[in-house]
Amino acid sequence: MTYYEVRYNYYKKNTFVNRLKDKIEAVLELDTVAISxxxxxxxILRGFAYIDDIKEVFEKVYPGCLKLDIADLINILFQDFVKQIKNGDQNHKEVADFLLDGNLRYLHLLKKRRSTNESTQRKLQQISTYSFVLEDVEETIQVEEDMNEIIFYDILFKEKFINRIKILLYDLEPYLKGENFSVEEVIVIRYLNFIERIRTEGNNPQVMEAILLNLGYKKEL
Structure with a gap:
């Protein structure tokens, strides 16, 4: 399921015109990269719920926040992650440990696993122009586990942030203990780590307001 499909299912009250406007604006962002x-x-639903909580708490103070979307939340969390690295708030080993821990906590549960089942079937085999014979043929059938609870969420990111993570992953290689991470996996770990904190610790109004301020929302005068 794509980002727009998820958002459509959740915000059915949005008009067709508004959704079309969002897509057009996304296409016009030439310095962005679409990733899944x-x-x-x-x-994802937890993220939507968190966005709704922000709107309910700050709607009167930051009326513009009614336009807030989960894509904005994921973007600002990712940018904050990049900013911490850029400012030297975390060294390479600390960042590597964060990713390795996130890999165990979140990514392993998302990996698509396959099981192999052996089966024997009787098939008609041609042995000459007009002759056929039934033979037992063993086949290996790949059975994919149920992935109904997994979605692919398409979102746009500034290309400069994506490139910085690519550089970071190259520099982190000596500390990753042989594990390989994609840019997408780094973003997912950062987001799920935040959502896990919200789930266990509850909402924090200071954090909510910091998100709005970092996204450029202004207080109503």
């Missing part, structure tokens, strides 16, 4: 994030549907 693989997550559980429930974790």
């Amino acid at each position: 994030l693989k997550m559980k549907h429930i974790d």
Whole structure:
């Protein structure tokens, strides 16, 4: 399921014109890169719920926040992650440990696993122009586990942030203990780590307001 499909299902009250406007604006962002994030549907819904909480708490103070979307939340979390690295708030080993821990906590649960089943079937085999014979043929059938709870969430990111993560992953290689991470996986870990904190610790109005301020929302005078 794509980002727009998820958002459509959740915000059915949005008009067709508004959704079309969002897509057009996204296309016009020439310095952005579209990537697909693989997550559980429930974790995307938690993000939507968090956005709704922000709107309910700050609607009167920051009226513009009614336009806030989960894509904005994921973007600002990712940018904050990049900013911490850029400012030297975390060294390479600390960042590597964060990713390795996130890999165990979140990514392993998202990996598509396959099981192999052996089966024997009787098939008609041609042995000459007019002759056929029934033979037992063993086949290996790939059975994919149920992935109904997993969605692929398409979202746009500034290309400069994506490139910075690519550089970071190259520099982190000596500390990653042989694990390989994609840019998409780094973003998913950052988002799911935040959502997990919200789930266990509850909402924090200071954090909510910081998100709005970092996204450029202004207080009503």
